[in-house]
Amino acid sequence: MKIISSIHEMQVEAEHIRLSGKRIGVVPTMGYLHRGHTSLIEMARKQSDVVVTTIFVNPTQFGPGEDFDRYPRDLDRDRVLAEDAGTDYLFTPSTAEMYPAGFATFVTVEGVSEILEGKFRPTHFRGVTTVVMKLLLITKPHIAVFGQKDAQQAFILRKMVRELNVDTEIIVAPIVREHDGLALSSRNVYLSQDERRRATSLYQSLQLASARIQSGDRSVDSLRKEIMNLLKAAQPLQVDYVAFVDPTSFREVDLVAPPQVLALLAVRFGATRLIDNMLISVP
Amino acid sequence: MKIISSIHEMQVEAEHIRLSGKRIGVVPTMGYLHRGHTSLIEMARKQSDVVVTTIFVNPTQFGPGEDFDRYPRDLDRDRVLAEDAGTDYLFTPSTAEMYPAGFATFVTVEGVSEILEGKFRPTHFRGVTTVVMKLLLITKPHIAVFGQKDAQQAFILRKMVRELNVDTEIIVAPIVREHDGLALSSRNVYLSQDERRRATSLYQSLQLASARIQSGDRSVDSLRKEIMNLLKAAQPLQVDYVAFVDPTSFREVDLVAPPQVLALLAVRFGATRLIDNMLISVP
Numbered sequence: 001m002k003i004i005s006s007i008h009e010m011q012v013e014a015e016h017i018r019l020s021g022k023r024i025g026v027v028p029t030m031g032y033l034h035r036g037h038t039s040l041i042e043m044a045r046k047q048s049d050v051v052v053t054t055i056f057v058n059p060t061q062f063g064p065g066e067d068f069d070r071y072p073r074d075l076d077r078d079r080v081l082a083e084d085a086g087t088d089y090l091f092t093p094s095t096a097e098m099y100p101a102g103f104a105t106f107v108t109v110e111g112v113s114e115i116l117e118g119k120f121r122p123t124h125f126r127g128v129t130t131v132v133m134k135l136l137l138i139t140k141p142h143i144a145v146f147g148q149k150d151a152q153q154a155f156i157l158r159k160m161v162r163e164l165n166v167d168t169e170i171i172v173a174p175i176v177r178e179h180d181g182l183a184l185s186s187r188n189v190y191l192s193q194d195e196r197r198r199a200t201s202l203y204q205s206l207q208l209a210s211a212r213i214q215s216g217d218r219s220v221d222s223l224r225k226e227i228m229n230l231l232k233a234a235q236p237l238q239v240d241y242v243a244f245v246d247p248t249s250f251r252e253v254d255l256v257a258p259p260q261v262l263a264l265l266a267v268r269f270g271a272t273r274l275i276d277n278m279l280i281s282v283p
Numbered sequence: 284m285k286i287i288s289s290i291h292e293m294q295v296e297a298e299h300i301r302l303s304g305k306r307i308g309v310v311p312t313m314g315y316l317h318r319g320h321t322s323l324i325e326m327a328r329k330q331s332d333v334v335v336t337t338i339f340v341n342p343t344q345f346g347p348g349e350d351f352d353r354y355p356r357d358l359d360r361d362r363v364l365a366e367d368a369g370t371d372y373l374f375t376p377s378t379a380e381m382y383p384a385g386f387a388t389f390v391t392v393e394g395v396s397e398i399l400e401g402k403f404r405p406t407h408f409r410g411v412t413t414v415v416m417k418l419l420l421i422t423k424p425h426i427a428v429f430g431q432k433d434a435q436q437a438f439i440l441r442k443m444v445r446e447l448n449v450d451t452e453i454i455v456a457p458i459v460r461e462h463d464g465l466a467l468s469s470r471n472v473y474l475s476q477d478e479r480r481r482a483t484s485l486y487q488s489l490q491l492a493s494a495r496i497q498s499g500d501r502s503v504d505s506l507r508k509e510i511m512n513l514l515k516a517a518q519p520l521q522v523d524y525v526a527f528v529d530p531t532s533f534r535e536v537d538l539v540a541p542p543q544v545l546a547l548l549a550v551r552f553g554a555t556r557l558i559d560n561m562l563i564s565v566p
Contacts, residue, residue: 159387167298
Protein backbone atom coordinates (compact mmCIF):
# COMPACT_ATOMS: atom_id res chain seq x y z
CA MET A 1 0.00 0.00 0.00
CA LYS A 2 1.34 3.41 -0.98
CA ILE A 3 0.67 6.42 1.22
CA ILE A 4 0.33 9.76 -0.55
CA SER A 5 -0.33 13.10 1.09
CA SER A 6 0.34 15.50 -1.81
CA ILE A 7 -2.74 16.43 -3.87
CA HIS A 8 -0.68 16.85 -7.03
CA GLU A 9 1.07 13.50 -6.59
CA MET A 10 -2.25 11.70 -6.02
CA GLN A 11 -3.81 13.32 -9.07
CA VAL A 12 -0.87 12.46 -11.32
CA GLU A 13 -0.91 8.86 -10.03
CA ALA A 14 -4.69 8.59 -10.59
CA GLU A 15 -4.34 9.89 -14.15
CA HIS A 16 -1.62 7.28 -14.85
CA ILE A 17 -3.83 4.52 -13.48
CA ARG A 18 -6.75 5.62 -15.67
CA LEU A 19 -4.49 5.85 -18.74
CA SER A 20 -3.31 2.28 -18.07
CA GLY A 21 -6.93 1.19 -18.51
CA LYS A 22 -7.49 0.21 -14.87
CA ARG A 23 -10.63 0.99 -12.90
CA ILE A 24 -10.24 3.13 -9.78
CA GLY A 25 -12.49 2.73 -6.73
CA VAL A 26 -12.34 5.34 -3.98
CA VAL A 27 -13.54 5.17 -0.37
CA PRO A 28 -13.60 8.64 1.23
CA THR A 29 -13.36 8.47 5.04
CA MET A 30 -12.52 10.63 8.02
CA GLY A 31 -10.35 7.84 9.40
CA TYR A 32 -10.59 6.08 12.76
CA LEU A 33 -11.64 3.12 10.65
CA HIS A 34 -14.01 0.41 11.84
CA ARG A 35 -15.69 -2.58 10.18
CA GLY A 36 -18.18 -0.21 8.55
CA HIS A 37 -15.33 1.45 6.64
CA THR A 38 -13.53 -1.80 5.87
CA SER A 39 -16.76 -3.19 4.37
CA LEU A 40 -16.70 -0.20 1.99
CA ILE A 41 -13.08 -0.85 1.10
CA GLU A 42 -13.86 -4.52 0.47
CA MET A 43 -16.74 -3.52 -1.79
CA ALA A 44 -14.48 -1.14 -3.74
CA ARG A 45 -11.89 -3.96 -3.97
CA LYS A 46 -14.46 -6.26 -5.65
CA GLN A 47 -15.56 -3.66 -8.19
CA SER A 48 -12.31 -2.00 -9.23
CA ASP A 49 -8.66 -2.71 -10.03
CA VAL A 50 -7.08 -0.07 -7.82
CA VAL A 51 -8.55 0.98 -4.47
CA VAL A 52 -7.86 4.43 -3.05
CA THR A 53 -8.91 5.05 0.56
CA THR A 54 -8.85 8.69 1.62
CA ILE A 55 -8.48 9.80 5.21
CA PHE A 56 -9.27 13.44 5.90
CA VAL A 57 -11.07 14.91 8.91
CA ASN A 58 -12.82 17.64 6.94
CA PRO A 59 -13.16 20.85 8.97
CA THR A 60 -15.80 22.41 6.68
CA GLN A 61 -18.39 19.76 7.54
CA PHE A 62 -18.18 20.47 11.29
CA GLY A 63 -20.19 23.36 12.71
CA PRO A 64 -19.01 25.73 15.44
CA GLY A 65 -19.17 23.88 18.76
CA GLU A 66 -19.12 20.46 17.08
CA ASP A 67 -16.48 17.80 17.69
CA PHE A 68 -13.86 18.65 15.03
CA ASP A 69 -11.04 19.04 17.57
CA ARG A 70 -11.84 15.94 19.58
CA TYR A 71 -12.87 13.78 16.58
CA PRO A 72 -10.93 10.52 17.11
CA ARG A 73 -7.79 10.05 15.01
CA ASP A 74 -5.38 7.08 14.82
CA LEU A 75 -3.45 6.98 11.56
CA ASP A 76 -1.17 4.09 12.60
CA ARG A 77 -4.14 1.85 13.23
CA ASP A 78 -5.98 3.11 10.13
CA ARG A 79 -2.99 2.25 7.97
CA VAL A 80 -3.12 -1.40 9.03
CA LEU A 81 -6.91 -1.69 8.71
CA ALA A 82 -7.00 0.03 5.31
CA GLU A 83 -4.26 -2.19 3.90
CA ASP A 84 -5.75 -5.39 5.31
CA ALA A 85 -9.11 -4.52 3.72
CA GLY A 86 -7.49 -4.16 0.31
CA THR A 87 -6.39 -0.55 -0.10
CA ASP A 88 -3.72 0.16 -2.75
CA TYR A 89 -3.34 3.89 -2.09
CA LEU A 90 -3.98 5.68 1.19
CA PHE A 91 -4.51 9.38 0.47
CA THR A 92 -4.00 11.58 3.55
CA PRO A 93 -3.94 15.23 2.50
CA SER A 94 -3.26 18.06 4.93
CA THR A 95 -5.89 20.64 5.85
CA ALA A 96 -3.53 23.40 4.70
CA GLU A 97 -3.32 21.91 1.20
CA MET A 98 -7.02 21.05 0.95
CA TYR A 99 -8.11 24.50 2.14
CA PRO A 100 -5.42 27.07 1.35
CA ALA A 101 -5.82 30.62 2.71
CA GLY A 102 -8.64 32.49 0.98
CA PHE A 103 -10.49 29.30 0.02
CA ALA A 104 -14.01 30.34 -1.10
CA THR A 105 -15.39 27.74 -3.52
CA PHE A 106 -18.29 25.58 -2.40
CA VAL A 107 -20.57 22.99 -3.92
CA THR A 108 -24.11 23.01 -2.56
CA VAL A 109 -27.13 20.84 -3.18
CA GLU A 110 -30.04 23.10 -2.26
CA GLY A 111 -33.20 21.90 -0.55
CA VAL A 112 -32.33 18.40 0.60
CA SER A 113 -29.21 19.75 2.37
CA GLU A 114 -31.40 21.96 4.57
CA ILE A 115 -33.71 19.32 6.10
CA LEU A 116 -33.17 16.69 8.87
CA GLU A 117 -29.38 16.57 9.44
CA GLY A 118 -29.07 19.89 7.62
CA LYS A 119 -31.50 21.55 10.00
CA PHE A 120 -29.40 20.59 13.01
CA ARG A 121 -26.08 21.03 11.23
CA PRO A 122 -26.66 23.99 8.85
CA THR A 123 -23.33 24.02 6.98
CA HIS A 124 -22.62 20.29 7.28
CA PHE A 125 -23.65 19.09 3.82
CA ARG A 126 -22.04 22.03 2.07
CA GLY A 127 -18.79 20.88 3.67
CA VAL A 128 -19.42 17.28 2.63
CA THR A 129 -20.32 18.04 -0.99
CA THR A 130 -17.35 20.40 -1.36
CA VAL A 131 -14.79 17.99 0.05
CA VAL A 132 -16.18 15.00 -1.83
CA MET A 133 -16.11 16.93 -5.10
CA LYS A 134 -12.44 17.78 -4.39
CA LEU A 135 -11.60 14.17 -3.49
CA LEU A 136 -13.32 12.84 -6.64
CA LEU A 137 -11.43 15.32 -8.82
CA ILE A 138 -8.13 14.39 -7.14
CA THR A 139 -8.54 10.59 -7.19
CA LYS A 140 -10.47 10.35 -10.52
CA PRO A 141 -12.41 7.23 -9.60
CA HIS A 142 -14.74 5.13 -11.75
CA ILE A 143 -16.65 4.25 -8.58
CA ALA A 144 -16.90 5.81 -5.11
CA VAL A 145 -18.29 3.87 -2.16
CA PHE A 146 -20.21 5.46 0.72
CA GLY A 147 -22.12 3.97 3.64
CA GLN A 148 -25.91 3.83 3.96
CA LYS A 149 -25.39 4.82 7.62
CA ASP A 150 -25.23 8.43 6.36
CA ALA A 151 -28.34 7.99 4.21
CA GLN A 152 -29.00 11.67 3.60
CA GLN A 153 -25.35 12.25 2.69
CA ALA A 154 -25.48 9.35 0.21
CA PHE A 155 -28.65 10.77 -1.37
CA ILE A 156 -27.12 14.25 -1.63
CA LEU A 157 -23.84 12.97 -3.09
CA ARG A 158 -25.71 10.91 -5.72
CA LYS A 159 -27.68 14.03 -6.65
CA MET A 160 -24.52 16.16 -6.82
CA VAL A 161 -22.67 13.65 -8.99
CA ARG A 162 -25.63 13.25 -11.35
CA GLU A 163 -26.38 16.98 -11.63
CA LEU A 164 -22.78 18.12 -12.10
CA ASN A 165 -22.10 15.23 -14.52
CA VAL A 166 -19.22 13.75 -12.50
CA ASP A 167 -18.20 10.59 -14.36
CA THR A 168 -18.16 8.46 -11.20
CA GLU A 169 -20.66 5.84 -10.11
CA ILE A 170 -21.74 6.23 -6.48
CA ILE A 171 -22.16 2.90 -4.67
CA VAL A 172 -23.89 2.80 -1.29
CA ALA A 173 -23.01 -0.09 1.01
CA PRO A 174 -25.24 -1.44 3.81
CA ILE A 175 -24.93 -0.40 7.45
CA VAL A 176 -22.67 -2.60 9.57
CA ARG A 177 -23.96 -3.16 13.12
CA GLU A 178 -22.70 -4.44 16.45
CA HIS A 179 -24.16 -7.74 17.75
CA ASP A 180 -26.88 -5.76 19.58
CA GLY A 181 -27.78 -3.67 16.54
CA LEU A 182 -25.91 -0.43 17.23
CA ALA A 183 -24.72 0.98 13.90
CA LEU A 184 -20.93 1.24 13.76
CA SER A 185 -19.67 4.83 14.01
CA SER A 186 -16.35 6.39 14.86
CA ARG A 187 -18.30 8.48 17.35
CA ASN A 188 -19.39 5.41 19.37
CA VAL A 189 -16.10 5.69 21.29
CA TYR A 190 -17.49 8.82 22.94
CA LEU A 191 -20.24 6.81 24.69
CA SER A 192 -19.97 5.86 28.37
CA GLN A 193 -20.80 2.23 29.19
CA ASP A 194 -24.26 3.26 30.28
CA GLU A 195 -24.88 5.45 27.21
CA ARG A 196 -23.63 2.61 25.00
CA ARG A 197 -26.30 0.32 26.46
CA ARG A 198 -29.08 2.91 26.04
CA ALA A 199 -27.93 3.66 22.49
CA THR A 200 -29.33 0.32 21.31
CA SER A 201 -32.72 2.06 21.47
CA LEU A 202 -32.05 3.54 18.01
CA TYR A 203 -31.94 0.17 16.27
CA GLN A 204 -34.82 -1.09 18.42
CA SER A 205 -36.87 1.91 17.27
CA LEU A 206 -36.21 1.13 13.63
CA GLN A 207 -37.12 -2.52 14.16
CA LEU A 208 -40.31 -1.44 15.91
CA ALA A 209 -41.20 0.84 12.98
CA SER A 210 -40.60 -2.00 10.55
CA ALA A 211 -42.76 -4.42 12.57
CA ARG A 212 -45.60 -1.91 12.90
CA ILE A 213 -45.48 -1.18 9.16
CA GLN A 214 -45.54 -4.91 8.33
CA SER A 215 -48.64 -5.28 10.52
CA GLY A 216 -50.44 -2.50 8.69
CA ASP A 217 -49.68 0.82 10.42
CA ARG A 218 -49.32 3.55 7.77
CA SER A 219 -49.55 6.72 9.87
CA VAL A 220 -46.28 8.51 10.55
CA ASP A 221 -47.88 10.27 13.54
CA SER A 222 -48.67 6.93 15.13
CA LEU A 223 -45.28 5.39 14.25
CA ARG A 224 -43.46 8.43 15.60
CA LYS A 225 -45.43 8.29 18.86
CA GLU A 226 -44.48 4.65 19.43
CA ILE A 227 -40.84 5.32 18.62
CA MET A 228 -40.73 8.35 20.93
CA ASN A 229 -42.06 6.19 23.78
CA LEU A 230 -39.38 3.60 23.18
CA LEU A 231 -36.61 6.23 22.85
CA LYS A 232 -37.72 8.17 25.94
CA ALA A 233 -37.43 5.02 28.02
CA ALA A 234 -33.72 5.07 27.12
CA GLN A 235 -33.44 8.60 28.58
CA PRO A 236 -31.73 10.42 25.73
CA LEU A 237 -30.57 14.01 26.22
CA GLN A 238 -32.56 14.95 23.13
CA VAL A 239 -34.28 13.37 20.13
CA ASP A 240 -33.36 15.60 17.19
CA TYR A 241 -35.75 13.90 14.76
CA VAL A 242 -37.72 10.77 13.93
CA ALA A 243 -38.53 11.00 10.24
CA PHE A 244 -39.96 8.92 7.42
CA VAL A 245 -39.00 9.89 3.87
CA ASP A 246 -39.68 8.66 0.36
CA PRO A 247 -36.23 7.19 -0.49
CA THR A 248 -36.49 8.31 -4.13
CA SER A 249 -37.03 12.02 -3.30
CA PHE A 250 -35.99 12.29 0.37
CA ARG A 251 -39.26 14.12 1.01
CA GLU A 252 -40.93 13.53 4.38
CA VAL A 253 -44.21 11.64 4.20
CA ASP A 254 -47.25 11.67 6.50
CA LEU A 255 -48.41 8.25 5.37
CA VAL A 256 -45.98 5.50 4.48
CA ALA A 257 -46.74 3.96 1.08
CA PRO A 258 -45.43 1.05 -1.01
CA PRO A 259 -42.91 0.08 -2.11
CA GLN A 260 -40.47 1.45 0.49
CA VAL A 261 -39.99 4.06 3.17
CA LEU A 262 -36.76 5.22 4.77
CA ALA A 263 -36.96 5.70 8.54
CA LEU A 264 -34.32 8.03 10.02
CA LEU A 265 -33.35 8.94 13.58
CA ALA A 266 -30.98 11.35 15.27
CA VAL A 267 -30.65 11.06 19.04
CA ARG A 268 -28.26 12.57 21.57
CA PHE A 269 -26.90 10.67 24.54
CA GLY A 270 -24.93 13.14 26.62
CA ALA A 271 -22.60 15.05 24.30
CA THR A 272 -22.78 12.34 21.65
CA ARG A 273 -25.10 12.61 18.67
CA LEU A 274 -26.00 9.31 17.00
CA ILE A 275 -27.85 8.72 13.73
CA ASP A 276 -29.33 5.56 12.26
CA ASN A 277 -31.78 4.58 9.53
CA MET A 278 -33.54 1.64 7.94
CA LEU A 279 -35.05 1.14 4.49
CA ILE A 280 -38.36 -0.57 5.19
CA SER A 281 -40.44 -2.48 2.64
CA VAL A 282 -44.07 -1.39 2.73
CA PRO A 283 -46.54 -4.16 1.81
CA MET B 284 -16.30 18.24 -37.31
CA LYS B 285 -18.63 16.04 -35.28
CA ILE B 286 -21.71 17.57 -33.65
CA ILE B 287 -22.82 15.97 -30.37
CA SER B 288 -25.80 17.03 -28.29
CA SER B 289 -26.02 14.10 -25.82
CA ILE B 290 -24.14 14.60 -22.55
CA HIS B 291 -23.47 10.88 -22.19
CA GLU B 292 -22.18 10.56 -25.76
CA MET B 293 -19.85 13.56 -25.32
CA GLN B 294 -18.50 12.20 -22.01
CA VAL B 295 -17.85 8.72 -23.46
CA GLU B 296 -16.13 10.27 -26.48
CA ALA B 297 -13.98 12.53 -24.25
CA GLU B 298 -12.94 9.55 -22.12
CA HIS B 299 -11.92 7.62 -25.26
CA ILE B 300 -9.88 10.57 -26.48
CA ARG B 301 -8.09 10.85 -23.11
CA LEU B 302 -7.43 7.10 -23.04
CA SER B 303 -5.88 7.36 -26.53
CA GLY B 304 -3.31 9.72 -25.01
CA LYS B 305 -4.50 12.83 -26.81
CA ARG B 306 -4.85 16.27 -25.23
CA ILE B 307 -8.30 17.85 -25.20
CA GLY B 308 -8.85 21.61 -25.37
CA VAL B 309 -12.30 23.01 -24.72
CA VAL B 310 -13.78 26.42 -25.58
CA PRO B 311 -17.08 27.00 -23.76
CA THR B 312 -19.28 29.55 -25.52
CA MET B 313 -22.88 30.71 -25.68
CA GLY B 314 -22.73 30.66 -29.47
CA TYR B 315 -23.35 33.51 -31.94
CA LEU B 316 -19.64 33.24 -32.57
CA HIS B 317 -17.46 36.16 -33.57
CA ARG B 318 -13.71 36.67 -34.03
CA GLY B 319 -13.31 36.80 -30.26
CA HIS B 320 -14.55 33.21 -29.98
CA THR B 321 -12.66 31.99 -33.03
CA SER B 322 -9.43 33.38 -31.52
CA LEU B 323 -10.10 31.16 -28.48
CA ILE B 324 -10.70 28.14 -30.71
CA GLU B 325 -7.49 28.86 -32.59
CA MET B 326 -5.61 29.08 -29.31
CA ALA B 327 -7.07 25.74 -28.15
CA ARG B 328 -6.13 24.27 -31.57
CA LYS B 329 -2.47 25.25 -31.02
CA GLN B 330 -2.29 23.79 -27.51
CA SER B 331 -4.21 20.52 -27.82
CA ASP B 332 -4.82 17.55 -30.14
CA VAL B 333 -8.60 17.59 -30.08
CA VAL B 334 -10.66 20.80 -29.81
CA VAL B 335 -14.15 20.75 -28.36
CA THR B 336 -16.24 23.92 -28.75
CA THR B 337 -19.38 24.01 -26.65
CA ILE B 338 -22.42 26.11 -27.51
CA PHE B 339 -24.97 26.51 -24.75
CA VAL B 340 -26.96 29.64 -23.86
CA ASN B 341 -26.94 28.97 -20.15
CA PRO B 342 -30.19 30.09 -18.48
CA THR B 343 -28.78 30.04 -14.92
CA GLN B 344 -26.36 32.88 -15.64
CA PHE B 345 -29.12 35.25 -16.75
CA GLY B 346 -31.08 37.15 -14.10
CA PRO B 347 -34.79 37.87 -14.21
CA GLY B 348 -35.41 40.65 -16.76
CA GLU B 349 -32.08 40.00 -18.51
CA ASP B 350 -31.77 39.07 -22.18
CA PHE B 351 -31.92 35.24 -22.06
CA ASP B 352 -34.87 35.03 -24.44
CA ARG B 353 -33.57 37.53 -26.95
CA TYR B 354 -29.89 36.49 -26.68
CA PRO B 355 -28.80 36.07 -30.33
CA ARG B 356 -28.61 32.51 -31.66
CA ASP B 357 -27.50 31.20 -35.08
CA LEU B 358 -26.36 27.59 -34.99
CA ASP B 359 -25.97 27.25 -38.77
CA ARG B 360 -23.52 30.12 -38.88
CA ASP B 361 -21.77 28.97 -35.66
CA ARG B 362 -21.21 25.52 -37.17
CA VAL B 363 -19.26 26.99 -40.09
CA LEU B 364 -17.25 29.42 -37.95
CA ALA B 365 -16.39 26.79 -35.33
CA GLU B 366 -15.23 24.28 -37.94
CA ASP B 367 -13.21 26.84 -39.88
CA ALA B 368 -11.42 27.88 -36.69
CA GLY B 369 -10.35 24.29 -35.99
CA THR B 370 -13.09 22.65 -33.90
CA ASP B 371 -13.18 18.83 -33.92
CA TYR B 372 -16.30 18.40 -31.76
CA LEU B 373 -19.15 20.86 -31.44
CA PHE B 374 -21.05 20.09 -28.22
CA THR B 375 -24.59 21.54 -28.22
CA PRO B 376 -26.51 20.14 -25.23
CA SER B 377 -30.18 20.91 -24.62
CA THR B 378 -31.36 22.93 -21.63
CA ALA B 379 -33.59 20.02 -20.59
CA GLU B 380 -30.61 17.65 -20.36
CA MET B 381 -28.28 20.18 -18.71
CA TYR B 382 -30.88 21.19 -16.11
CA PRO B 383 -33.35 18.36 -15.55
CA ALA B 384 -36.41 18.98 -13.36
CA GLY B 385 -35.45 19.37 -9.70
CA PHE B 386 -31.90 20.52 -10.49
CA ALA B 387 -30.45 21.97 -7.26
CA THR B 388 -26.64 21.65 -7.33
CA PHE B 389 -24.57 24.80 -7.62
CA VAL B 390 -20.91 25.73 -7.50
CA THR B 391 -20.20 29.13 -5.95
CA VAL B 392 -17.04 31.15 -5.47
CA GLU B 393 -17.88 33.41 -2.57
CA GLY B 394 -16.67 36.99 -2.22
CA VAL B 395 -15.34 37.80 -5.67
CA SER B 396 -18.65 36.67 -7.26
CA GLU B 397 -20.50 39.36 -5.30
CA ILE B 398 -18.59 42.47 -6.43
CA LEU B 399 -18.64 44.49 -9.69
CA GLU B 400 -20.52 42.32 -12.24
CA GLY B 401 -21.87 40.26 -9.33
CA LYS B 402 -23.36 43.33 -7.69
CA PHE B 403 -25.35 44.18 -10.82
CA ARG B 404 -26.06 40.55 -11.73
CA PRO B 405 -26.44 38.78 -8.35
CA THR B 406 -26.81 35.14 -9.51
CA HIS B 407 -24.74 35.51 -12.68
CA PHE B 408 -21.45 33.98 -11.53
CA ARG B 409 -23.12 31.11 -9.70
CA GLY B 410 -24.69 30.22 -13.04
CA VAL B 411 -21.33 30.53 -14.80
CA THR B 412 -19.35 28.46 -12.30
CA THR B 413 -22.02 25.77 -12.22
CA VAL B 414 -22.31 25.39 -15.98
CA VAL B 415 -18.54 25.55 -16.53
CA MET B 416 -18.00 22.84 -13.90
CA LYS B 417 -20.56 20.68 -15.72
CA LEU B 418 -18.97 21.35 -19.11
CA LEU B 419 -15.48 20.54 -17.79
CA LEU B 420 -16.72 17.27 -16.27
CA ILE B 421 -18.50 16.34 -19.52
CA THR B 422 -15.68 17.23 -21.93
CA LYS B 423 -12.74 16.24 -19.66
CA PRO B 424 -10.29 18.76 -21.11
CA HIS B 425 -6.59 19.20 -20.37
CA ILE B 426 -7.00 22.91 -21.15
CA ALA B 427 -9.99 25.26 -21.27
CA VAL B 428 -9.79 28.64 -23.02
CA PHE B 429 -11.72 31.73 -21.93
CA GLY B 430 -11.59 35.34 -23.03
CA GLN B 431 -10.07 38.22 -21.06
CA LYS B 432 -13.11 40.26 -22.16
CA ASP B 433 -14.92 38.66 -19.19
CA ALA B 434 -12.02 39.36 -16.81
CA GLN B 435 -13.91 38.76 -13.57
CA GLN B 436 -15.34 35.51 -14.93
CA ALA B 437 -11.85 34.33 -15.90
CA PHE B 438 -10.53 35.16 -12.42
CA ILE B 439 -13.43 33.32 -10.76
CA LEU B 440 -13.11 30.25 -12.98
CA ARG B 441 -9.37 30.04 -12.31
CA LYS B 442 -10.10 30.21 -8.57
CA MET B 443 -12.81 27.55 -8.85
CA VAL B 444 -10.63 25.17 -10.83
CA ARG B 445 -7.71 25.61 -8.44
CA GLU B 446 -9.77 25.30 -5.25
CA LEU B 447 -11.84 22.29 -6.36
CA ASN B 448 -8.75 20.60 -7.83
CA VAL B 449 -10.13 20.31 -11.36
CA ASP B 450 -7.31 18.81 -13.46
CA THR B 451 -7.73 21.38 -16.24
CA GLU B 452 -5.48 24.32 -17.08
CA ILE B 453 -7.39 27.56 -17.62
CA ILE B 454 -6.00 29.69 -20.44
CA VAL B 455 -7.14 33.28 -20.86
CA ALA B 456 -6.89 34.80 -24.33
CA PRO B 457 -6.63 38.54 -25.11
CA ILE B 458 -9.61 40.73 -26.03
CA VAL B 459 -10.32 41.05 -29.75
CA ARG B 460 -11.45 44.53 -30.81
CA GLU B 461 -13.07 46.22 -33.78
CA HIS B 462 -10.93 48.69 -35.76
CA ASP B 463 -12.20 51.54 -33.53
CA GLY B 464 -11.47 49.66 -30.31
CA LEU B 465 -14.92 48.30 -29.39
CA ALA B 466 -14.44 44.89 -27.75
CA LEU B 467 -16.17 42.13 -29.73
CA SER B 468 -19.30 40.83 -28.03
CA SER B 469 -22.34 38.90 -29.20
CA ARG B 470 -24.39 41.65 -27.59
CA ASN B 471 -22.98 44.35 -29.91
CA VAL B 472 -25.72 43.39 -32.42
CA TYR B 473 -28.23 44.99 -30.05
CA LEU B 474 -26.70 48.45 -30.56
CA SER B 475 -28.30 51.01 -32.84
CA GLN B 476 -25.96 52.78 -35.26
CA ASP B 477 -25.80 55.76 -32.94
CA GLU B 478 -25.22 53.65 -29.81
CA ARG B 479 -22.54 51.70 -31.68
CA ARG B 480 -20.67 54.95 -32.31
CA ARG B 481 -20.99 56.14 -28.68
CA ALA B 482 -19.91 52.70 -27.42
CA THR B 483 -16.34 53.40 -28.49
CA SER B 484 -16.15 55.56 -25.34
CA LEU B 485 -15.45 52.38 -23.31
CA TYR B 486 -12.17 51.66 -25.05
CA GLN B 487 -11.30 55.37 -25.13
CA SER B 488 -11.79 55.47 -21.36
CA LEU B 489 -9.42 52.57 -20.84
CA GLN B 490 -6.84 54.19 -23.11
CA LEU B 491 -7.22 57.44 -21.18
CA ALA B 492 -6.69 55.59 -17.88
CA SER B 493 -3.59 53.95 -19.26
CA ALA B 494 -2.18 57.25 -20.53
CA ARG B 495 -2.88 59.01 -17.20
CA ILE B 496 -1.22 56.18 -15.27
CA GLN B 497 1.84 56.26 -17.57
CA SER B 498 2.14 59.99 -16.89
CA GLY B 499 2.08 59.48 -13.15
CA ASP B 500 -1.53 59.63 -11.93
CA ARG B 501 -1.99 57.05 -9.14
CA SER B 502 -5.30 58.15 -7.61
CA VAL B 503 -8.35 56.07 -8.52
CA ASP B 504 -10.60 58.99 -7.54
CA SER B 505 -8.90 61.25 -10.06
CA LEU B 506 -8.79 58.53 -12.78
CA ARG B 507 -12.46 57.73 -12.24
CA LYS B 508 -13.40 61.40 -12.48
CA GLU B 509 -11.65 61.77 -15.84
CA ILE B 510 -13.22 58.58 -17.18
CA MET B 511 -16.68 59.63 -16.03
CA ASN B 512 -16.30 62.92 -17.90
CA LEU B 513 -15.32 61.08 -21.06
CA LEU B 514 -18.15 58.52 -20.69
CA LYS B 515 -20.79 61.12 -19.91
CA ALA B 516 -19.97 62.94 -23.13
CA ALA B 517 -21.09 59.73 -24.89
CA GLN B 518 -24.51 59.99 -23.15
CA PRO B 519 -24.80 56.47 -21.73
CA LEU B 520 -28.06 55.41 -20.06
CA GLN B 521 -26.03 54.44 -16.99
CA VAL B 522 -22.45 53.78 -15.91
CA ASP B 523 -22.65 50.66 -13.68
CA TYR B 524 -19.05 50.91 -12.53
CA VAL B 525 -15.57 52.22 -13.26
CA ALA B 526 -13.21 50.10 -11.15
CA PHE B 527 -9.53 49.47 -10.65
CA VAL B 528 -8.52 46.13 -9.11
CA ASP B 529 -5.34 44.33 -8.20
CA PRO B 530 -5.31 41.61 -10.91
CA THR B 531 -3.87 39.03 -8.48
CA SER B 532 -6.65 39.36 -5.88
CA PHE B 533 -9.42 41.19 -7.77
CA ARG B 534 -9.66 43.57 -4.83
CA GLU B 535 -10.49 47.20 -5.62
CA VAL B 536 -7.66 49.65 -4.97
CA ASP B 537 -7.72 53.36 -4.10
CA LEU B 538 -4.21 53.94 -5.38
CA VAL B 539 -2.83 52.09 -8.39
CA ALA B 540 0.53 50.50 -7.68
CA PRO B 541 3.19 48.59 -9.67
CA PRO B 542 3.41 46.24 -11.41
CA GLN B 543 -0.12 46.17 -12.84
CA VAL B 544 -3.69 47.31 -12.36
CA LEU B 545 -6.81 46.02 -14.08
CA ALA B 546 -9.27 48.73 -15.11
CA LEU B 547 -12.86 47.57 -15.61
CA LEU B 548 -15.99 49.27 -16.97
CA ALA B 549 -19.65 48.42 -17.32
CA VAL B 550 -21.80 50.91 -19.22
CA ARG B 551 -25.34 50.79 -20.56
CA PHE B 552 -26.38 52.28 -23.89
CA GLY B 553 -30.14 51.98 -24.12
CA ALA B 554 -31.09 48.41 -23.20
CA THR B 555 -27.60 47.11 -23.96
CA ARG B 556 -25.05 46.57 -21.23
CA LEU B 557 -21.40 46.55 -22.36
CA ILE B 558 -18.29 45.62 -20.39
CA ASP B 559 -14.64 46.13 -21.17
CA ASN B 560 -11.32 46.06 -19.35
CA MET B 561 -7.61 46.64 -19.74
CA LEU B 562 -4.59 45.34 -17.86
CA ILE B 563 -2.39 48.38 -17.40
CA SER B 564 1.31 48.33 -16.53
CA VAL B 565 2.08 50.70 -13.68
CA PRO B 566 5.59 52.21 -13.84
